[in-house]
Amino acid sequence: MAAVTRGSFTALRRLLTQQYRRRCFRPHGFRSERPLLLLSNNRCLQTLQCRTLHTTMVSRGPVVQFKLSDIGEGIMEVTVKEWYVKEGDRVSQFDSICEVQSDKASVTITSRYDGVIKKLYYDVDATALVGKPLVDIETESNSEVIQEEDVVETPAMAREEHTHQEIKGHKTQATPAVRRLAMENNIKLSEVVGTGKDGRILKEDILNFLAKQTGAILPPTPVHEIHTPGPAQVSAAARLASTSVAIKAPPTTTARAIFTGKDITEPLTGFHKAMVKTMTAALKIPHFGYCDEVDLSRLVTLREELKPAAGHRGVKLSYMPFFIKAVSLGLLHYPILNASMDEGCQNITYKASHNIGVAMDTSQGLLVPNLKNVQLLSVFDIALELNRLQVLGSKGQLGTSDLTGGTFTLSNIGSVSPLQTHLFM
Template sequence: MVREFKLPDVGEGVAEGELLEWHVEPGDTVTEDQVVADVETDKAVVDVPSPVNGTVRELLAEPGEVVPVGTVIITFDVEGEAPTEESDQDATADTETEAVSDESATVGASEQAVADEGGDAAQASESVNGQGGRVFAAPSARRLARELGVDIAAVAGSGPGGRVTEADVRAAAEDEGESDDGGTQLESAVSRIGDDGGDGQSGDSGGLKSAVSRIDDGDAGEPAGASAGGAAGATGAGAAAQSIEAAGRDRTLAAPATRQVADELGVDIDDVPTDEMRDGEPYVDEAAVREYAEVQQRAQEADAEALAEAESAGEAGPPTTTAESGAGPDAVAAAEGDRREPYRGVRKTIGEAMERSKFTAPHVTHHDKVDATALVELREKLKPRAEERGVKLTYVPFVMKAVAAALAEHPVLNTQLDEENDEIVFKSDHNVGVATATDAGLMVPVVKDVDGKGLLQLASETNELVSKARERSIAREEMQGGTFTITNFGAIGGEYATPIINYPETAILGLGAIEKRPMVVDGEVVARDVLTLSLSIDHRVVDGADAARFVNTLKEYLEDPTLLLLE
């Protein structure tokens, strides 16, 4: 019997992963839970285990390929059962039931949780068309295809990885309707455009035009450039793309998960068309949001293509460097000798997190310096004792303890802003993240319950987590749950900085290098060990005065670290 194995959802919010390396080849015998591949998700490299005892039949993805969650990446011949052509078909037909039960035994409940969501476009279900090729489609798209009588195996997918979307199904249904009924069109499940035939449609005035517009084939007589953006018409293919007209409502009902998807796709949920009402208010689901975003993106791409063709024909202004090279408007031209590498995986996730934080939270940075002479002396005194116990003692555990003590006195810096419910959440735990530079970019392991641990335990846990982050073996849960973050840029060299908050936290502390500097002590200028501090805050939640008071308290603990014995 052939058993297919899909790329599981190995962490919250992961929609795809890059296959780094196969550890098996076709014909290899494997045991249950044996690692068969390494996959890089948005934060770490994870092991993909075999769900069965058997023999590797086929590897369906290449190293370096980015694979959507839910895609079949490997098939197995189950031990003791001979493969047949009939079993191949049965295995494909039973993928949705068998894959979930088999995979959940080895990767936990993540795959089952995604399957239970049903309509989540991040989880694609699978069928096989008449040519033996795989067709990926969301369950909601399959349901719509059944309702409209569309053969989903014949629909070309436009989503990630060739996934068939609801928009693709509607477009296919509309094509069939036009060819069979001479122009009769199907009603869109999202919205309708024009109820009085004023949209340029001829014939039956009762026919409804789908709100999901397609790229015409040049037979509708539409003027070039009829898209919402008003871009110049394409002269080569004679094609123009229409976008869905924004609804522009003042209020829309939607689930929190749907609003999060809209934020990720850059969609204003009040602009998404819908006919569905709940409690007398317009209601939008996730499928409608994704469909709206997808059609708008198609329209933008068509506009860009039309503009490029117009520029090349001399109809617009002088061509830009990127347009001359055939690239998009935001593309970067590369000269001879330049090197390119993919912007994806951990690096892309870090960039997106930084962008979200910087453009969501208004950052303000408070700078100060600490006379760390007593801290340096104490650390030098305790360092040999720590080494005897096999622990490397740095300054970071001292700072972590001081931060926890200061957060207890100034809890507004140990908060998160719940924008969905318009509430500030004061966290009861003091979980401190330690920003760590790795070959793949910045990672933030989190040390839990800092206020309840001693220096040696903090040092040991921090060293272990940082090492795992740099080796790319750290678990996802070991980088979650932080309430405050420390970044030690002074370890590399630096005095002050403006660190970016680890969103949705509301503060991050940057540590500069401890160096000998002149300071005035008892009226005399003397050399002292000085530590510089840079505290960035989310000014929506934390005021400048709060930041200053927090830093003043932190300085008291660092300038006299014996006070930490009381904590």
């Protein structure tokens, strides 16, 4: 009898164990409320509750193209200076994404969405276009996709808080620069009437609104400061007026001159046309002025010592050859001064040759022939070449090779202003 009981007990325990395993490892979401009964050796009943494995799936939303918004001032493109995120990073609203730089200021771009960065459209130092995608963000399904303008946070906006909030549900069209101006002057954009396209608020609208609020009103003149003239003052003023009328001389009539000149129009030709083209091109580059004084006592002594040797070579040695050679030595130390940029301002070319031009006043006008490869010439060679150009210039025989290919220019105006020599790059 005991043997049968032990065998039945063993079979029952094996059966209950199999049922326990099947119920514990079942598909997600199925949960049995029926308890399992297990017989122990001491014939006591224990109630066991089946456990189930639980996993949470994060639901993703749509992938949104985060576009670079208009940052104001008519800027159409910017340079990406630094990325604060990379692909796969999680971002929240108002988190910094990257820093871009225009030709006027640096701007920090912040996120409008909660999600994961899926794609970066630009590398560092690449040019990003306004209105084009900047990054792709995979938004979360429980986050609201806000279809508005991208948030552009300037350094000043990052340090200050908005003191006013716009009317909820009303979208005010204004550039970040206009919003910043309104914020600095504590002006609600909802109170400003926009005069731009589609009601866009312009900078002038903010200034006009501010002028109306802070318009200066002249205070009234105090009563005690108002003086009424007495009888004596009135009589004196009347006598003075009558005297001035009596001594007033009658106007004299003069014959009007008749101008018979006529405008004369003639076409630009030759050097005059080239001068206009050159001067117009010169205005396209930045200009700056600098004046300094240098002690040339040792140069004066050196020139006097070299004059006899120059005379034997038939060369007139002035101070200009020394200045030209000094410029060439300076260009060796600072090659950026002997460089040029292409029309698109995308590449810079460092010139190997020092073709230094010298402005000359000739019968044909102001011409700028240049001395080729000054870096290879001595002071005597420079003086000899300079004399040759001066002779050809006085005769009007300067060739195309003499007038083209210059990389740096000197203009000696010592006869007008002895303390300056103009440099043109």
